Amino acid sequence: MNNQPIGFIDSGVGGLTVVKEALRQLPNESVVFLGDQARLPYGPRPAAQVREFTWQMVNFQLQKHIKMLVIACNTATAAALPDVRAKLDIPVVGVIVPGSRAALKATKTGHIGVIGTEGTVTSHAYADTIHSKAKQVKVTELAAPKFVPLVESNEMTSPVAKRVVAETLQPLLHQGIDTLVMGCTHYPLLRPLIQNVMGDDVTLIDSGAETVSEVSMLLDYFNLAAHGTQPATNQFYTTGNAKMFDLIAGNWLNLKVAASRVVIDQEPTDVQPAALKTVVIASKNPGKVKELAAMFEADGLTVKSLADFPAVATVPETGKTFEENARLKADGYAKALELPVVADDSGLMVDALDGAPGVFSARYAGQGHNDAANNAKLIANLADVPDEKRTATFHTTLVFAKPNRPAEDLVVAGSVQGRITGVPRGDNGFGYDPYFFLPQLGKTMAELSQNEKNQISHRGNAMRALEAKWRDWYKED
């Protein structure tokens, strides 16, 4: 008997489909869930990176004193389960074996379909597991990389979702597949759409739900089940947007949760007293911070960001222009922190949308916005616009401010032109980068390294303008 919690980890909200099943089947058990929404999707990432991220989640869970770990993510199971299992002395459960087992039990035609992320499909983890048990069974695997972003942007019932699901599953029809494994814990949230396309004769296997039976069995086997004498407690954490997390959990899984945001990919930084040669990049956007930090670090400055000052109050962006917002942020944070501050206000202006989303780029998708939701809305709004009319501009205004001297603000700007594609490409950068195509390079922004992006980007151009001026300005003190 053991009242410690069970830890569940996933790249995002998808793992909650497993937790929901656990709460139903094992109501005495306490749960700690962590979703790495800040870095999803995991699907397109190299296996080594998925392993690294998974270990960061595992280490977070170990601090919560879990008694068992469930890797509620197929991509992470395929990439990291053997490694994690070998190094931990608690039971570690993945989703692929239980899903494979259930599919074998269900199939009559002996032809099983598997849909998953690119990472899961290229690992052939399902085919290998199924074939290790039953060689003669035919397994057809198909990557469905667009499904996770649909779920994470809360677009499960939109016309876009319906079309994407129908188009993606086309290759699996009329082949004699009678059982389809939803090999990603996000997919059960699209279940009605998937069932509709596959037809009622196809049995859908929810690998996550199957996993809970395995958890239940292991709790008994290792004598780890909770006493049931005290109420179970549940804790939910996300590395991303807690509001969006709560919204999706509530709307789609009927789970009332209040998630907390956590950082798992950096060592805690001590807050140091204000140093003379310190600049604070006053942004909550890690993508921006990374790009801007490089320049100042090269100049020998100590660079900090708002992540180093978790207690400072957020400055609202109430301006109507990039410059107004950049000034508000720079002056506001410089005053609060009593340090020199650089702020960036930036966004995407699409010609066919009369310059939208513009200064509203970060909040384009409204309440609980995030990159995936913003991108989904952008693509939906451009659905009927032909390629040659999808021209767009990225803009950045940078303001460098000294504490309490707004009149001396140094203001520069930069921009770059490109075109909005229909299909995202690349894993680098952030925000709208995967959709921002640069015809002269034949690549999207997200396909460039940080260095390459800085050479041509709006932010890089603004930084070069700042570079020419800031040293003299800074020295004046």
Ligand SMILES: O=c1nc[nH]c2c1ncn2[C@H]1C[C@H](O)[C@@H](COP(=O)(O)OP(=O)(O)OP(=O)(O)O)O1
């Ligand atoms: O290089 C870029 N590549 C892709 N997307 C970009 C880029 N630069 C800005 N963007 C998008 C992200 C966000 O949706 C909006 C900026 O909004 P913006 O308010 O300036 O930044 P933010 O809220 O993300 O962070 P913060 O205000 O804390 O600096 O434009």
Ligand SMILES: [Mg+2]
């Ligand atoms: Mg902002």
